[in-house]
Amino acid sequence: MLSTHERVSLLRANIHLGRGPAKLLEELAEAAEELSFAKGEVVFSRRDPSIYFYVLVNGHVSHPEVQAAEEQFAIARETTAPGQLFGWGAAVEGMPIRIISARCDEPTRVLAIDGKWFQARCRAHGEPGLNTLQGLVRAFAGHERNIVGRRGWLSIRSVQKVYDPFGKSVVAVDSCSVEIRPGEFCAIVGPSGCGKSTLLNAVAGFDTITSGEIYLDGQCINSATMKAQPGPDRIVVFQHGALFPWATVLENMIRGPIVQKKMNKHQAIQKARELLARVGLSKVENLYPTDMSSGMCRRVEIVRALMNDPRVILLDEPFRGLDALTKTVVHNALLEIYEMERKTILFITHDLEEAIYLADRVLVMTTRPGSIKQTIFVDLPRPRPTELLGQPEFLQLKENAIGAVHEEAVKAFEAGEREMA
Incomplete structure (x- = not known):
């Protein structure tokens, strides 16, 4: 088992945690649970609940989904360096499910830290702790965007x-x-x-x-x-509405993409009709805003927001x-x-x-x-x-x-x- 001093040194080696306040690192070191995994053992699988994040003590952890990603993604495909983090989605607010898996390619030891507890302790340390937490969140969001293609x-x-x-x-x-x-x-x-x-x-x-x-x-x-x-x-839907009163629903829908030269008229009409059909609004495409209720206008505005993707x-x-x-x-x-x-x-x-x-x-x-x-x-x-x-x-x-x-x-x-x- 590692001593508290050894654990703190390990945490300081991490690019994200190492910038945190000294007292926070001491608390993490004392609260972390030291775990051992055999070769071939899975630490967590994709879609598992995201409860703990891990700091590598020694060993080798691979992430199959990342290894299969395109080469342009600058994401760690494996965790091999002492102090390196993995499973850090558990440290992110509102991230209850794993988006990748972690498998041990050789006998591995880690420090496991409860994510919700970590978030609470970061907040308790004021601005320095919040900066540590937000640094992790930003790094995770960038990884998530690359791995699952989300924008x-x-x-x-x-x-x-x-x-x-x-x-x-x-x-x-x-x-x-x-x-x-x-x-x-x-x-x-x-x-x-x-x-x-x-x-x-x-x-x-x-x-x-x-x-x-x-x-x-x-x-x-x-x-x-x-x-x-x-x-x-970034498309805004306002409180008082922004549909052009002199244009039909279909004309309102297609105006933006055509003016921005993202689509020609035929393409814009086709996409607008597809979107309206998906939400059951096909019958209103020739109506003017003054012919519709305020609730119907709001529904059209939300659908219109999707036209520019x-x-x-x-x-x-x-x-x-x-x-x-x-x-x-x-x-x-x-x-x-x-x-x-x-x-x-x-x-x-x-x-x-x-x-x-x-x-x-x-x-x-x-x-x-x-x-x-x-x-x-x-x-x-x-x-x-x-x-x-x-x-x-x-x-x-x-x-x-x-x-x-x-x-x-x-x-x-x-x-x-x-x-x-």
């Missing part, structure tokens, strides 16, 4: 937005960091004025940021030193103002589209029930200046029937969200009272 990894890093910096200097968002994995449905909630829409606009490229960076699939799309620009890789779909309270029955219909339509396409979705809403019903993860923002206060993982199976809204598991998640948002709403109210005094 839409959104990385928001220490973003700050100050309005009127030389006047009143209103800090809307401060030190906000979020990692959204490819294909994840992530909702953001919080009190009015907390910076939800500010953050979404920064991701969309509609607004600049004062400091920090925003990356999409490893490429910087917004920072304090560059001019933010929208792009077809975006990496990320940004939804800014698109269902606000709809009646309960219409909202249920549109929710189910969005979930159906999500199941078909698995696009990365960033969803802004005031409706906590809506956020939990739709999302994989709900981020609760603090009152202004906005940052991420709490993460609520929605570990509910998909597809999600409407009956789920009355289940105890759903109600408990909703209660947790209400408590977190209410606390911030009270702070926002008290801050407003002070500003008016």
Whole structure:
């Protein structure tokens, strides 16, 4: 068995963990479980629950799925160096299932670390611990994108937005960091004025940021030193709708790809009709927005967002103002589209029930200046029937969200009272 000092030295040898605070490394060293595996033994298989991540002590671990990947992927196909990590999906929020397997090609010893415990300890160590955790998440998202071919990894890093910096200097968002994995449905909630829409606009490229960076699939799309620009890789569905009233549904659908010269008219019409048919909207292609209900218009807008094959779909309270029955219909339509396409979705809403019903993860923002206060993982199976809204598991998640948002709403109210005094 390794001594605590030997374990700490092993952890320091890792490129990600070695940058963490000394106290965190000591805690990891003491909590890690030392395990031994025989030649040919499988540590974990693809689709297994992702509970522990591992630090190699000695031996040889191979990853068959990575070995079969294209040569252009700069991913470790085997784990052979002491201190090297594998199975690190367990250290990533909202990653319950393995995406690759690990097999021992010779007798192997490892340190096993509980992923959820690790995440909690990183947060307990403040900014240095969070930087360690986020470094792992970013590295994992890049590997996941390469291994399974997913696009839409959104990385928001220490973003700050100050309005009127030389006047009143209103800090809307401060030190906000979020990692959204490819294909994840992530909702953001919080009190009015907390910076939800500010953050979404920064991701969309509609607004600049004062400091920090925003990356999409490893490429910087917004920072304090560059001019933010929208792009077809990020499509926004707005609260008040954006269909051209003078155009039919089909004309609305095809306009973007034709203007951007991604498709000719024939190609665009063919794709639009295919998308409309997949969600049961073929009969509305010749209708004008004024001929349809608000709920039907929202469904068309969501389908239209898929025309350019975006990496990320940004939804800014698109269902606000709809009646309960219409909202249920549109929710189910969005979930159906999500199941078909698995696009990365960033969803802004005031409706906590809506956020939990739709999302994989709900981020609760603090009152202004906005940052991420709490993460609520929605570990509910998909597809999600409407009956789920009355289940105890759903109600408990909703209660947790209400408590977190209410606390911030009270702070926002008290801050407003002070500003008016």
